[in-house]
Amino acid sequence: MPNALLEIVRHHTDTHPGVSPLATAVDGLYMLRSDHEKLPSHLIFKPALCVVVQGAKWTIFGDRRFDYRAGQALVVSVEMPAFSRVAEASPTEPYLGVIIEFDLKIMSEVLEELDVPPEVVGHVGQGVFVTDFDGPLADCVLRMVRLLDTPKAIPMIAPMIMREIYYWLLTGPHGGEIAKIALASSHTHRVINAIYTLRDQFKETLRIEDLAAIAQLSASAFHRQFKALTSMTPLQYQKQLRLLEARHLLAAGAANVETAALQVGYESPSQFSREYARMFGAPPRRDIAALRSHLRTGT
Known part of the structure; x- marks a missing residue:
């Protein structure tokens, strides 16, 4: 099973060199590939199942670090900014991953149909965890990726496979945490x-x-x-969103440092520059110059 998924993901990413994440014909299904270990990067995770097919990665949410590698998956239950790095990859054995974004409406429907729903404890648990990726769940992901070879079947079959994925997650060892995502009254x-x-x-x-x-x-x-x-904290969450949006504006050439600071909610450009450097490791202009150089050279 792991070898079959590895082969098909490698095949699809081979045909789109340099594109990662690779969007597919299945809504919410993406493939990741990196032929080299990467410097840490900031990004926003959406609620999703993030499967490592080959290689290893770590992701930091706030003050918690999660390491996950081939045979494991990161489950994210709420949209959050994060700091992530491909930690194990090479040209001969690239990092390969599959992301399946959650449809909370369908997940809720599956939860309601369970004869024995998972026990949900009253307190709020962490919105992210690592789980083993094997058995029926791995089979579902393999079948979902294989649908790309029969595009006419996608509208009919993909929703059914998604329901299976939710079933195995909800009835698995972290079912209570998954159920919290879907429970509107929780x-x-x-x-x-x-x-x-x-x-x-x-x-x-x-x-x-x-x-x-x-x-x-x-x-x-x-x-x-x-x-x-x-x-x-809420303030840390807001600050990361602001700085990620500002970096996007600067990289796209849509604003200079002063206007980017104002557009994302900062009243003081100097405070913006200090917090930007603290998050990205360099002041805005130097960081954007390095980012553009990296994109041009691929190094």
């Missing part, structure tokens, strides 16, 4: 709603009280549960 879901509000309004002035009201919690309880779920 405390976790209300905190997630507040997180999405913060995500959509990250340029605005942060008021913990407003976010806590969305989560139907006191400010102190919301702060505690937010950090339990994302491994960072």
